[in-house]
Amino acid sequence: MTNKHPLKTVPLISTLDALAISVNYSLMDTLNCDPDASTNGVDFAPRQVFSGHYVPIKPTPIQNPEYVTHSKTFFSELGFDDAMAESADFIRLFSGDLSQVPTPMRKVGWATGYALSIYGTEYIQQCPFGTGNGYGDGRAISVLEAVIKGQRWEMQLKGGGPTPYCRGADGRAVLRSSIREFLAQEHMHALGVPTSRSLSLYVSKTEKVKRPWYSAGSYSKDPDMMISESVAISTRVAPSFIRVGQLELFSRRARHKAHSNAMEELEKIVLHLIDREYADVIDSQLDLSDKVILLAREFQYRLTSLVANWIRVGFCQGNFNSDNCAAGGFTLDYGPFGFCDVFNPYYQPWTGGGEHFSLMNQPQAAQRNFDMFCSAMRPLLLSIYGDSHDSLLALDEIQAGFSQVMSSEMDKMWAAKLGFSQVPNKSLFSALLSELKGLMMQTPLDYTIFFRELSSIPKDVGPLKKSFYDELYNNRRQDTDLKESSLKKSGLKEREQGWNEWLVKWKMLLNSDRDMHGAFPRSTEAVSQQMKRINPKYILREWFVMPAYQQAAMGNYALVRELQEVMSQPYAEHSKEVEDKYYRLKPLEYFSVGGLSHLSCSS
Numbered sequence: 221m222t223n224k225h226p227l228k229t230v231p232l233i234s235t236l237d238a239l240a241i242s243v244n245y246s247l248m249d250t251l252n253c254d255p256d257a258s259t260n261g262v263d264f265a266p267r268q269v270f271s272g273h274y275v276p277i278k279p280t281p282i283q284n285p286e287y288v289t290h291s292k293t294f295f296s297e298l299g300f301d302d303a304m305a306e307s308a309d310f311i312r313l314f315s316g317d318l319s320q321v322p323t324p325m326r327k328v329g330w331a332t333g334y335a336l337s338i339y340g341t342e343y344i345q346q347c348p349f350g351t352g353n354g355y356g357d358g359r360a361i362s363v364l365e366a367v368i369k370g371q372r373w374e375m376q377l378k379g380g381g382p383t384p385y386c387r388g389a390d391g392r393a394v395l396r397s398s399i400r401e402f403l404a405q406e407h408m409h410a411l412g413v414p415t416s417r418s419l420s421l422y423v424s425k426t427e428k429v430k431r432p433w434y435s436a437g438s439y440s441k442d443p444d445m446m447i448s449e450s451v452a453i454s455t456r457v458a459p460s461f462i463r464v465g466q467l468e469l470f471s472r473r474a475r476h477k478a479h480s481n482a483m484e485e486l487e488k489i490v491l492h493l494i495d496r497e498y499a500d501v502i503d504s505q506l507d508l509s510d511k512v513i514l515l516a517r518e519f520q521y522r523l524t525s526l527v528a529n530w531i532r533v534g535f536c537q538g539n540f541n542s543d544n545c546a547a548g549g550f551t552l553d554y555g556p557f558g559f560c561d562v563f564n565p566y567y568q569p570w571t572g573g574g575e576h577f578s579l580m581n582q583p584q585a586a587q588r589n590f591d592m593f594c595s596a597m598r599p600l601l602l603s604i605y606g607d608s609h610d611s612l613l614a615l616d617e618i619q620a621g622f623s624q625v626m627s628s629e630m631d632k633m634w635a636a637k638l639g640f641s642q643v644p645n646k647s648l649f650s651a652l653l654s655e656l657k658g659l660m661m662q663t664p665l666d667y668t669i670f671f672r673e674l675s676s677i678p679k680d681v682g683p684l685k686k687s688f689y690d691e692l693y694n695n696r697r698q699d700t701d702l703k704e705s706s707l708k709k710s711g712l713k714e715r716e717q718g719w720n721e722w723l724v725k726w727k728m729l730l731n732s733d734r735d736m737h738g739a740f741p742r743s744t745e746a747v748s749q750q751m752k753r754i755n756p757k758y759i760l761r762e763w764f765v766m767p768a769y770q771q772a773a774m775g776n777y778a779l780v781r782e783l784q785e786v787m788s789q790p791y792a793e794h795s796k797e798v799e800d801k802y803y804r805l806k807p808l809e810y811f812s813v814g815g816l817s818h819l820s821c822s823s
Contacts, residue, residue, distance in 0.1 A: 233368075234301035236309045240322045242366040247274060247374070247460075248330055251492055252485055261328035264382040264391075268353040271479045273470075273489055274330040278318065279361045280381025280391065282424040282451050285315035288399075288777050290420040291406050293788055294457070298368050305420055314455045315422040316380050318363060325364065331357035331383040334465035335472060337542035339576050340588030342468065348387050352472070355543075356385035359393060362461065372496060374460055375419060379453045394431055394449035395423050396769040399780055401554040402454045403768075407760045407787040413529045414522070414550035419455040423772075427451045432821070434814030441571050442820045450773065458550065460496040462489070464593045465543030471596035474603070483603050490515070490600060497548035509604060509611040512597050516618045520590060522549025524626045527586045528633040533756060534560040534667040536579045538570035538819075545589040556819045559759045561806040562689060563660045563667040569762075571820045583626045594619040636754045637671055638726065639747040640733050648729055655722055663715055664692035666805055668759045675751035677727075677744050681719040691808055756790040758802050762817070763810050 233239050254272030257263055261278030269275060290305035304310050312320060318327045333356030336343050344352035361380035366373055378401065379393025398421055408415040428450055432443035470486040473479065487508070494502050494511055502514045526549055530537065537544065538556035546552035558569030565580035577585055594615055601611050634653055635643045643649060660670070670687035678684060690712075731741040760783070768779040786794060786802055794802075810816045 230299060232301040233299050234304050235307075236313065236325070237322045239300075239366065240325050242368050243325055243364065244367050244372070245326065245365050246372070246496070247362075247365060247492070248276075248326075251488055252481070263384055264386070265384065266348060266354060266386055266388055267384045268349050268351060269333050269356070269384055270353055271473070271481060271485065273485060273492075274332050275384055276328045277331045277361050277381075277383050278328050279316035279363060279377055281312075281316035282379075282392075282422065282453055283427040284425040285311055285422040285453075286425050287311060288395075288421040288423050288452070288772065289402070289781055289784060291402075291418045291784075293406060293409075294417050294419060298373075310420075311422060313363065314375075314377065314420045315424075315453050316361075316377055329361045329363040329377070329380070331361050331385060332461070332466060333357075333385060333469055334463050334543050335468035336465060337468060337589070337592045339541075339585060340591050342472070342592070352469070354385060354387060355469075357383055358386040358389055359383070359391040360461075372459055373457050375455055375457050376461055377453050378456055379451060390429055392429050392451045393453065394429065395452040395772055396433075396449060397555075398423075398452040398454040399769045399772060400557075400765055401456070403765060403780070403783055403787060404554045404557060404760055405456060405551075406784065407790065408533075408535070408551055410788045410790050411529075411533050411756055413533060413535070414526055416456045416458040416461075416546070416550060416552050419457050421452060421454045423450050423452040425450075438814045439812050440814050441818065443814070458546070458552070459548055460493065461552070462493045462496065462547045463543050463552065464545040464547055464589050464596070465541070467493070467547060467596040468542060468592055471599050474599045483599070486596075486600055490597070493547050509601055509609070512601060513611055513614045513618070516594060516597060516615055519547065519549055519593060520618060520622055520625055523586050523590055524583075524622070524629040526550065527582050527626070528629040530582055531579065531630070532633050532637060532754065534563075534579070534759065536560065536567055536569055536577070537582065538568065538573050538577060540577050540582060540585040540589065542589050542592045545586075547593070556821065558819070559761055560667050561761060562664050562692065563670070565657075565661075569817075569819055571818050583623075583630065587622050587626065590622050591619060637751070639675070639677075639730055639751045641742070641750070642733075644729055644733055652722075652725055652729060655725070659718055659722060663719070664689040668756060669803065669805070671755040672752070672757045672803075675748055675755050677748050677751075678723070680723065681716050684719060687805070689805060689808075753791060757793070758786055758790045760787050761806065762815075763806060764802065766816060 251273035254269050254275045257275045259276065261276045263275060263277060287306050292302055295302055295305065309320065318329065321327060335352055336346055336355055344350060347354040359380065360376050360378050361383065362374055362376040364375040379398060380391065382391030402418045402421045405415050405418040409417060428448045430446050431449050433445060433447045434440060434443050435445050438444050466489060470489050473482040474486040490512065494515055498515060498518055501518055502511055536558050538558060544553040556570030556573065560567040560579055566575050566578040568575065568578040575581060597615060601609065601615065605611060631643045635649065666687040670684060673683045673686055676683060730747060733742065764783060768783050771779050786798055
């Protein structure tokens with residue numbers, strides 16, 4: 221018999237009143253408030269925060285907010301009506317004005333403190349007080365926590381005004397950097413890389429701030445001028461914004477017995493992290509020590525998988541300090557990030573970052589952050605059992621095994637990029653990969669375009685040439701003792717021979733690859749389809765973003781929204797018009813230009 225009753229459809233959330241039903245402020249309700257904080261959230265001057273997990277903060281609304289864009293993808297996932305993004309009450313809330321939110325929403329948000337470790341070394345010098353008690357969310361203010369469709373989300377305003385952690389800054393973000401972060405978060409999600417998400421973006425029609433930036437066409441390493449830019453507020457969303465740096469802060473206080481509740485606050489933040497990020501894999505009934513060990517093991521897996529994914533898509537975080545490392549194992553803080561154009565293991569978009577945070581050194585940077593995570597857990601275990609318990613040995617073993625787990629994740633990532641269903645014969649695969657990296661270094665090539673063209677399983681090097689920067693290659697091989705024309709010919713011939721020989725070896729190894737059912741060889745079409753699901757066709761290049769935020773500064777948001785559309789489908793085959801515009805090599809005139817090839821800050 222046919223069921224004549226249609227399935228019930230859940231109505232979209234179209235008002236703040238409807239959203240208010242889902243609010244649940246677990247952080248403020250279960251963790252400790254700074255005892256020195258004001259109750260009304262008016263707490264904007266830089267000061268030391270000695271205890272507590274958060275400081276209540278009233279955001280500073282931007283003046284005359286105007287809608288720029290919102291994530292239709294994320295709105296759909298949350299069950300939000302798209303029209304709500306342009307409604308007056310929604311704009312008011314997510315441009316920083318909490319004064320008229322419906323009950324039980326709260327009219328005060330919160331900011332958190334954290335410690336700073338750079339590549340495994342803790343620093344307190346950046347704190348204006350020289351103590352480490354003034355470091356934390358200087359312009360990021362959380363305003364809402366809600367459980368929507370069974371998933372908890374924290375919504376945080378980036379650029380929401382000053383907090384006690386602002387270190388004398390204005391607490392604002394400018395439209396340029398807000399557009400970069402908004403687009404990048406949703407692009408990374410579409411790429412299949414764990415990340416915080418973008419909800420909405422609003423700009424002030426009247427409020428501006430001065431920021432250092434690059435003059436047009438400047439090759440300067442650092443900004444060479446001050447410009448006036450419109451302030452904006454983007455709302456980023458995640459299950460939580462707990463960072464490794466936060467765990468470090470409470471661990472340091474516990475080690476130093478900074479106050480009577482220091483150990484209790486460390487335990488509470490760890491349990492809160494587990495509840496917010498790991499409740500699906502860590503049983504709440506377990507003993508604390510067992511929870512900590514499972515947390516370390518799961519975080520290790522998430523962090524290694526995350527970094528392998530970064531390298532898969534050519535993403536460099538740029539500033540992978542512990543305060544920029546989400547304890548939930550996802551991408552957080554899109555400051556001086558970048559996607560590489562020409563493959564370079566030492567690609568680093570941030571002029572202040574150094575090689576230790578460069579593209580292919582990110583696994584080592586991740587290990588340093590994991591080391592700091594493990595160090596933060598030890599005082600908690602020591603307080604329970606002393607220094608001879610099995611849980612400490614287990615933690616040490618997990619920490620010592622990080623590099624092996626990281627290596628395994630990297631092998632799986634490279635195998636997938638090259639079309640293998642699993643990591644093939646270790647020695648043969650290592651030799652194949654090593655030769656490939658050597659060729660990629662000898663031939664300046666576009667990382668994204670190369671792997672996408674390779675995904676079609678070309679018969680010879682011909683189709684791969686679409687990814688080659690020939691002018692860069694010829695410049696590398698120039699020799700004043702030889703005629704340039706003859707050198708170019710011989711160099712190109714050698715290059716093509718090397719690539720064709722590698723392609724033969726790759727295909728031979730592919731032919732020995734078994735699929736998940738044990739059958740081999742797989743069809744060329746099947747391998748190609750798999751590779752095209754791993755190797756994106758479109759990537760958010762800085763020279764795409766710059767004209768978008770330049771036009772947005774003039775009130776034209778069309779290019780921002782166009783980039784949203786294209787970059788939310790990075791594996792798809794778009795129209796020829798889109799392909800001609802976004803699937804191409806970086807123009808040579810953009811190389812080494814400040815703001816396009818390198819950044820000094822995120823603003």
